[in-house]
Amino acid sequence: MSEILECLSASLRQPGATPRYLLIADALEQAIRQHQLPEGAFLPTERQMAEKLGLSRVTISKAMAELERKRLITRQQGQGTRVAQAFRYSLNDSGGFTEQVLRSGGSVANQWLLRRRESAPAAIASLLRLPVGADIAKLRRLRLMDGTPAALETTYIPLAYLPEPERLEHSLYQWWERHGVEIGRKTFRLASCAADQDCAALLHVQAGTPLLRIRQTSLNTAEQVLEFSEVLCRSDLYEFEAQL
Numbered sequence: 204m205s206e207i208l209e210c211l212s213a214s215l216r217q218p219g220a221t222p223r224y225l226l227i228a229d230a231l232e233q234a235i236r237q238h239q240l241p242e243g244a245f246l247p248t249e250r251q252m253a254e255k256l257g258l259s260r261v262t263i264s265k266a267m268a269e270l271e272r273k274r275l276i277t278r279q280q281g282q283g284t285r286v287a288q289a290f291r292y293s294l295n296d297s298g299g300f301t302e303q304v305l306r307s308g309g310s311v312a313n314q315w316l317l318r319r320r321e322s323a324p325a326a327i328a329s330l331l332r333l334p335v336g337a338d339i340a341k342l343r344r345l346r347l348m349d350g351t352p353a354a355l356e357t358t359y360i361p362l363a364y365l366p367e368p369e370r371l372e373h374s375l376y377q378w379w380e381r382h383g384v385e386i387g388r389k390t391f392r393l394a395s396c397a398a399d400q401d402c403a404a405l406l407h408v409q410a411g412t413p414l415l416r417i418r419q420t421s422l423n424t425a426e427q428v429l430e431f432s433e434v435l436c437r438s439d440l441y442e443f444e445a446q447l
Contacts, residue, residue, distance in 0.1 A: 207234060208247060208255045215256060223258060227266035235275050235286055246276065246284045274351055274440060300346055300354070302374065310349050316405075317343035318368045327359050330420065330431040337361070340368035342375070345405055352406045353440045358432040375430070387424035393417055396435070406437055413438050 214230035215223060234240045247255070249263045256263075267284060270276045278284045300311065323331060323339045331339065340360040345352045358375070364384055365371065371378060379386070396416045403410040415436040421429045 207231075207240065208252065210234060210239075211252065212256055215258075224262045224265035224269065227252075227256070227258075227263065228269040231266070231270055232273070232275060235270075240286050242286055244286045246286070248283065274349075300356075300374075302376065312347040312350070313373065314345040314347060314352070315343075316345065317341060318371060320362065320368060323359070327431065331359060331361055331428045333361060340365040342368060342371065348440065351440070353437055355402055355405055355435045356432060357434075358430055360430045361428065364429050379429075384429065385424055386429065387422050387426065389422070390420045391417055392419075395438075398435070402435055406435070408437060415441065 211227055211230050214226045217226060231240070231246070240246075246252075249260055249267065252258070252263045253260045267276065267278065271278060274287055276284055277287050319341055320338055321341050322336045323333055325335045327339065328335045328337060331337075333339070340358075340362055342356070342358040342360070344356055346354040346356055360368070360375075364379070365375070376386070394416050396414050398406065398408055398410055398412045398414050400410050402414070403412060406412075406414075408414075415438050417432075417434045417436065419430075419432045419434065421432075423429055
């Protein structure tokens with residue numbers, strides 16, 4: 204940890220009027236993102252950093268709060284401050300977002316933006332293998348991990364597989380399991396994109412921030428399309444895993 208403390212000390216010698224707590228936060232953020240500080244590593248205590256850097260505990264605490272806001276660190280009473288571990292989302296797992304986050308020990312919530320029936324436009328009808336204008340369910344929601352917006356998800360479902368979309372509260376996959384809808388397989392298309400103004404505001408990132416876009420199609424065992432979804436994921440919160 205002496206190297207990190209030296210790095211923080213050097214960051215304070217930068218010219219300019221940037222508040223010291225931001226200089227500390229920025230230097231630690233760079234060390235985390237460049238893997239100089241590995242996931243799960245403990246940071247020096249606030250007292251140690253304050254004494255080494257000649258700063259007040261208040262300044263160090265503000266820097267830690269900035270990193271915690273960005274989900275780069277976790278602070279626990281009696282255990283200390285650690286570099287946060289990214290949520291690893293497995294594309295091979297039959298469970299959806301909710302199940303995987305809960306298994307990893309995190310908390311999950313939805314912020315619903317849209318739950319309604321509508322007529323399928325041509326592009327969506329083609330993806331769902333339905334006639335143009337067929338009734339479908341459309342869902343749009345923010346997926347939150349530990350209270351932080353992590354992904355913006357828009358999903359289209361044939362109405363036969365979600366006849367009352369306005370009543371869905373939590374996990375779509377859990378609802379399907381209760382109603383005997385079985386997923387046979389999923390296909391994914393992944394690409395990077397930049398957050399536009401509206402998406403950035405919802406995900407609490409700056410416009411232009413790189414996001415991972417996942418377009419997913421789920422089919423049942425009879426090869427009927429259950430859903431088509433587009434998910435915009437914050438790249439600083441996710442790691443994706445796939446097995447061949």
